[in-house]
Amino acid sequence: MSAASFDACVDTTLAELGAPDGALLPILHAIQAEHGHVPADAVPLIADRLNLSRAEVHGVLSYYHHFRKEPAGKVVVQLCRAEACQAVGAEALAEHARASLGCDFHQTTADGTVTLEPVYCLGQCACGPAMMVGDRVHARLTKEKFDALVERARRQP
Ligand code: FES
Structure with missing residues (x-):
C-alpha cells in the first residue's frame, strides 16, 4: 500500500463530498473499503489533507471499532x-x-x-x-x- 493509493481514496471522497467538512469518516470508510483496513501510514496523510492533527484522526479511528488497524482474515x-x-x-x-x-x-x-x-x-x-x-x-x-x-x-x- 502506498501513500498514492491513500491519496486516491481521499481525492475521490473529497470530490464526491465537494468539501472537506465532515470528510474524515467517509475517507476512513473509503480507505477501509479499498484496503480492508486503515493502516497507520494513512493517518498523517489524512491529517495533512484535512488540516487536522494526527491525534484528531487517530482519535476518530480508535473511537469507532468498525475501523480495523490491521488487515482482516479471509x-x-x-x-x-x-x-x-x-x-x-x-x-x-x-x-x-x-x-x-x-x-x-x-x-x-x-x-x-x-x-x-x-x-x-x-x-x-x-x-x-x-x-x-x-x-x-x-x-x-x-x-x-x-x-x-x-x-x-x-x-x-
Ligand atoms: S439485535 Fe437486531 S439482529 Fe441482533
Whole structure:
C-alpha cells in the first residue's frame, strides 16, 4: 500500500463530498473499503489533507471499532451483540465463538483466516441470534450452525 493509493481514496471522497467538512469518516470508510483496513501510514496523510492533527484522526479511528488497524482474515464474522440477540442466547454464542476460534472480538485466528467482530443489530431481531459471514446474514444461530457456517466460509476459495 502506498501513500498514492491513500491519496486516491481521499481525492475521490473529497470530490464526491465537494468539501472537506465532515470528510474524515467517509475517507476512513473509503480507505477501509479499498484496503480492508486503515493502516497507520494513512493517518498523517489524512491529517495533512484535512488540516487536522494526527491525534484528531487517530482519535476518530480508535473511537469507532468498525475501523480495523490491521488487515482482516479471509473471512470476517460479525456476531450481533445487541439486546434482542442477547435475550435469545447471543452471549453464550459469543463465548462459544471465542473458544471455537481461539480469539477474541477485534482479533483474527492464529491461522489468519477468520476475524471476529461485534456488530450491534443486523435487522434480524425477531430471529436472533444473528451474524454476518462476509456479506451474508444468518439468523437463528446455534453453536453447531455457527461452526458449520464458519467452516464452510473458511473452505471457500
Ligand atoms: S439485535 Fe441482533 S439482529 Fe437486531
